[in-house]
Amino acid sequence: xxxxxxxxxxxxxxxxxxxxxxxxxxxxxxxxxxxxxxxxxxxxxxxxxxxxxxxxxxxxxxxxxxxxxxxxxxxxxxxxxxxxxxxxxxxxxxxxxxxxxxxxxxxxxxxxxxxxxxxxxxxxxxxxxxxxxxxxxxxxxxxxxxxxxxxxxxxxxxxxxxxxxxxxxxxxxxxxxxxxxxxxxxxxxxxxxxxxxxxxxxxxxxxxxxxxxxxxxxxxxxxxxxxxxxxxxxxxxxxxxxxxxxxxxxxxxxxxxxxxxxxxxxxxxxxxxxxxxxxxxxxxxxxxxxxxxxxxxxxxxxxxxxxxxxxxxxxxxxxxxxxxxxxxxxxxxxxxxxxxxxxxxxxxxxxxxxxxxxxxxxxxxxxxxxxxxxxxxxxxxxxxxxxxxxxxxxxxxxxxxxxxxxxxxxxxxxxxxxxxxxxxxxxxxxxxxxxxxxxxxxxxxxxxxxxxxxxxxxxxxxxxxxxxxxxxxxxxxxxxxxxxxxxxxxxxxxxxxxxxxxxxxxxxxxxxxxxxxxxxxxxxxxxxxxxxxxxxxxxxxxxxxxxxxxxxxxxxxxxxxxxxxxxxxxxxxxxxxxxxxxxxxxxxxxxxxxxxxxxxxxxxxxxxxxxxxxxxxxxxxxxxxxxxxxxxxxxxxxxxxxxxxxxxxxxxxxxxxxxxxxxxxxxxxxxxxxxxxxxxxxxxxxxxxxxxxx
Numbered sequence: 030x031x032x033x034x035x036x037x038x039x040x041x042x043x044x045x046x047x048x049x050x051x052x053x054x055x056x057x058x059x060x061x062x063x064x065x066x067x068x069x070x071x072x073x074x075x076x077x078x079x080x081x082x083x084x085x086x087x088x089x090x091x092x093x094x095x096x097x098x099x100x101x102x103x104x105x106x107x108x109x110x111x112x113x114x115x116x117x118x119x120x121x122x123x124x125x126x127x128x129x130x131x132x133x134x135x136x137x138x139x140x141x142x143x144x145x146x147x148x149x150x151x152x153x154x155x156x157x158x159x160x161x162x163x164x165x166x167x168x169x170x171x172x173x174x175x176x177x178x179x180x181x182x183x184x185x186x187x188x189x190x191x192x193x194x195x196x197x198x199x200x201x202x203x204x205x206x207x208x209x210x211x212x213x214x215x216x217x218x219x220x221x222x223x224x225x226x227x228x229x230x231x232x233x234x235x236x237x238x239x240x241x242x243x244x245x246x247x248x249x250x251x252x253x254x255x256x257x258x259x260x261x262x263x264x265x266x267x268x269x270x271x272x273x274x275x276x277x278x279x280x281x282x283x284x285x286x287x288x289x290x291x292x293x294x295x296x297x298x299x300x301x302x303x304x305x306x307x308x309x310x311x312x313x314x315x316x317x318x319x320x321x322x323x324x325x326x327x328x329x330x331x332x333x334x335x336x337x338x339x340x341x342x343x344x345x346x347x348x349x350x351x352x353x354x355x356x357x358x359x360x361x362x363x364x365x366x367x368x369x370x371x372x373x374x375x376x377x378x379x380x381x382x383x384x385x386x387x388x389x390x391x392x393x394x395x396x397x398x399x400x401x402x403x404x405x406x407x408x409x410x411x412x413x414x415x416x417x418x419x420x421x422x423x424x425x426x427x428x429x430x431x432x433x434x435x436x437x438x439x440x441x442x443x444x445x446x447x448x449x450x451x452x453x454x455x456x457x458x459x460x461x462x463x464x465x466x467x468x469x470x471x472x473x474x475x476x477x478x479x480x481x482x483x484x485x486x487x488x489x490x491x492x493x494x495x496x497x498x499x500x501x502x503x504x505x506x507x508x509x510x511x512x513x514x515x516x517x518x519x520x521x522x523x524x525x526x527x528x529x530x531x532x533x534x535x536x537x538x539x540x541x542x543x544x545x546x547x548x549x550x551x552x553x554x555x556x557x558x559x560x561x562x563x564x565x566x567x568x569x570x571x572x573x574x575x576x577x578x579x580x581x582x583x584x585x586x587x588x589x590x591x592x593x594x595x596x597x598x599x600x601x602x603x604x605x606x607x608x609x610x611x612x613x614x615x616x617x618x619x620x621x622x623x624x625x626x627x628x629x630x631x632x633x634x635x636x637x638x639x640x641x642x643x644x645x646x647x648x649x650x651x652x653x654x655x656x657x658x659x660x661x662x663x664x665x666x667x668x669x670x671x672x673x674x675x676x677x678x679x680x681x682x683x684x685x686x687x688x689x690x691x692x693x694x695x696x697x698x699x700x701x702x703x704x705x706x707x708x709x710x711x712x713x714x715x716x717x718x719x720x721x722x723x
Contacts, residue, residue: 088414089380091387096139096394098370099300099334101246103139103183103394106387107408108372110337110396111142111187111249111304112346112428113158115437116447120160121169125437127176128449133401134182137408140394141182142249142337145189148236149229151204153195157437161188161236170243178244185247185302186240188233188291192257193218193266206261206283207268213255226273226283229257234290237301247300250287253339258284259306262323265314281323292332302335303327307359309341317359321366328367337372338363338392346399347376348628349424350507354382360392372396378403378422380411402428402440418524420517423510426625427710441710442514444717452717457482461546463723464489466535466686469497471701471712471719472551473518478720479549480525487528487545489535495519497553504576505599506606506635537689547696547723550687551716554680554702559589563652572600572677583672587657588613589649590677593623594708597677598632604675605639612642612668614659620645649674680706698722 093105116125130141146161147154154160177184193205194213203211203218204225210217221229237248252258260266261283267274273282284303291301305324308317315323324336338360344351353376360373373392376399377383383395401407403422410419420442427441440446445453461484465476468490480486494500496515503512522529540548556571558564572588574580576599586609590597597613605611613620620643621629636643650665651658657668684703691697700715701707 088416089384089411092380092384092395093412094387096370098140098183098394099247099302100298101183101300104181105137105139105408105412106394107137107139107383107401108394108396108398109133109138109141109401110339110372110374110398111144111251112398113144113432113438114447115157115432115434117157117159120154120156120158120163121166122159122173123169125447127173129447130173130184131176131180132405132445132449134177134180136401136405137412138182138401138405139408141177141184143184143186145187145191145251146236146240148188148190148232151200151202151229152190153199155199157435159186161186161239162232164239167239167243170240170245174244183246185249185300186245187249187251187304188236188240189251190229190233190257192260194255194257194260205257206266206273209260209266209268211255212265220269223271223273227286230283230286230290233287234294237291238294241295241299247302247334248291248295249302249304249337250284250291251304252284252287253304253306253337253341254345255306255341258287263309263315265309265311277319277323278326281326284327288327288330288332300334301332302337303333304337304339305363306341307338307363311341314341317362321362324363325366328369333369335370335372335394336363336367337396339374343627343630344375346426346429346627347424348426348625348631349510350628350631351376351424353377353379354386357386357391364390364392370394374398376424380407380416380419399424399428399440402438402446403442405443405446417520418517421510421513423513425709426628429627430625439710441708442713444710444714452721454478454481454721457484457723460484461723463487463547463549464535464540464543464545465549465551466540467497467551467553467701467703468492468495468529469551469553469701469712470499470514470709471553471716472497472549473514474713474716475549475551475698475700475719476527477518477521477525478717479723480522480527482720482723484723486525487530487543488522489530489533491532491534493532495529495531498573501573501576502595502599504578504603505595506602507631508595508599535686537686537693540690540695541693545695547698548690549698549700549719549723550690550703551699551701552683552686552703554706555683556676557591557678557681559649559652559674559676559678561649561651564649566652566674568655568672569652569674569676572596572675575600575675576603582607582609582675584609585670586611586673586675587649587668587671588675588677590615592679593617593619594679595624595628596679598624598636600675600677601641602632602636602639605636605641608640610640612644614647614649615643615645616648618646682706 095102146159193203193211197216203216204221205218207220262280267280307320309315356375357373360371364371370393372394374396378400399422404420425441428438431438437447463479463484463486465472465488476486476488499511570580588601601611601613647659647661650660655671657671682703698719700719701712
């Protein structure tokens with residue numbers, strides 16, 4: 030089998046997945062590469078038997094097998110890889126770090142690797158980064174380390190220099206192996222002199238020493254993701270002719286010297302690992318066959334304890350729609366040439382997939398970073414046979430897009446990330462009768478949190494299904510995972526005994542008759558309309574109705590967008606996939622406005638190959654028969670032969686019930702789009718706050 034074809038190999042049957050988890054229940058075939066295995070929990074009887082016998086780890090026996098990594102042992106194979114948090118205060122670890130990493134440790138994870146920590150001022154630092162070249166990080170780290178160790182996890186820090194792969198304005202001067210412009214930001218660096226290289230090597234060692242003094246369990250040398258050590262290793266960046274360039278042996282001299290310096294500073298009784306890019310996926314760059322050879326040389330001295338395998342390209346942090354586990358094959362191939370633990374990554378969100386990876390010895394630790402952000406209790410739930418209660422990461426990418434946010438990262442589905450103490454769910458002092466009206470994600474979150482605090486909750490929905498706009502969004506190509514939160518809430522409603530009523534329209538009179546202590550109104554938003562001549566024509570339809578299959582568009586379609594976001598693109602791609610010709614008309618200049626960067630990369634790459642034309646800076650002026658008159662910067666154009674005009678104009682608040690209840694004595698909380706139109710993350714946060722405030 031070709032190495033790259035292994036990305037499609039992670040297909041197992043439900044029967045196998047359940048067998049891996051310790052069950053004997055049979056079932057239909059599912060695709061683990063697409064993140065299946067939703068129903069891996071045992072029956073209540075099986076759970077009870079295993080819990081009573083103290084054999085909870087039998088649910089995923091391989092995933093929960095301890096592993097020795099250098100000088101320490103982790104309790105399981107679940108890993109949170111390094112990712113930027115933005116939680117540092119004045120360049121040192123903060124209380125936010127303690128709470129965030131502590132929540133993962135409490136949730137049962139095996140190993141946590143901190144965010145990148147710059148080892149030198151030339152790294153392009155900000156106050157929200159842990160500046161590892163400063164001695165004051167040592168006392169600041171100690172309470173963080175104590176919290177992680179308190180709950181039984183291990184903590185490693187990542188030492189880092191980005192070279193030219195940093196924003197040009199973040200440093201006075203970009204430096205690299207050569208003057209090759211950054212492939213990330215485009216800035217042209219100055220080649221480092223040999224004495225500067227030697228000084229940076231020493232800085233890596235001193236940074237590692239500080240981390241040992243701070244009580245961490247190890248360090249990871251970041252030699253991946255187009256950062257400085259990779260810039261030396263790769264012929265894409267290294268054009269030197271001295272002892273640090275030219276031959277492969279010379280190009281790896283810099284990382285080899287870093288390894289030596291780090292090991293010298295920390296001694297033999299401290300764990301040291303390395304993160305590598307196993308494939309640059311560029312013809313003239315380092316390919317997997319090259320990295321297998323290079324890794325053997327990097328590890329030959331015995332001074333490294335593990336290899337953390339990553340890749341280059343947009344799939345480093347893969348969004349929704351990308352295959353789960355697609356790049357495990359890279360770690361599997363590296364594992365063949367080293368005699369030490371190897372870590373893997375690649376949108377692995379399901380404990381069953383992680384179990385399969387460990388069972389088949391494809392890797393020794395499984396990176397489940399964003400999965401542990403969406404649910405810090407993932408490990409405990411999986412170990413205890415409660416995998417069906419895990420809040421699954423669906424790749425919305427808010428965590429990635431907030432890397433420069435002043436408050437640091439968080440999760441769209443779990444706003445408690447970075448706010449663990451602020452949004453801690455505690456039992457209510459007074460148990461109340463709570464009515465939640467509307468089952469979009471704001472209403473579902475409000476109902477879950479209210480019930481978890483001990484309130485008696487009734488959730489009422491006018492449709493015959495839960496989920497609101499999540500259901501609509503899940504109908505679009507590559508967006509099927511938008512429906513996954515609904516299953517999460519359903520399972521919790523059953524567990525928490527939430528009374529769910531469907532096909533019920535709530536009125537003011539009904540609320541007054543039921544007389545709840547608190548009513549949470551989450552009636553969502555209604556789709557915007559087009560206020561132009563002909564805007565109410567029969568062939569003018571809503572994109573949401575198209576996605577739900579209530580309306581079938583014609584062969585030639587104009588999709589009209591307003592606000593930036595995914596709705597217009599979901600709909601346009603859905604229509605194009607049916608073989609229809611689509612022209613998307615947008616009033617703003619940037620077609621990618623409101624679409625997360627990595628998601629947009631794959632989205633527009635797909636649209637390029639379909640019958641989709643995009644027209645920006647353009648508004649619809651009039652619809653007459655099968656013609657649409659549009660205006661671009663004041664210049665009108667006639668689009669003829671239009672069979673359907675599909676509106677994707679965002680939402681307006683569905684606030685009729687909210688207004689009707691304003692002068693009543695009922696305690697009322699409004700959440701989500703019925704109050705103010707926003708993003709999914711806004712609705713989840715408002716639902717969480719409402720549940721906490723009842």
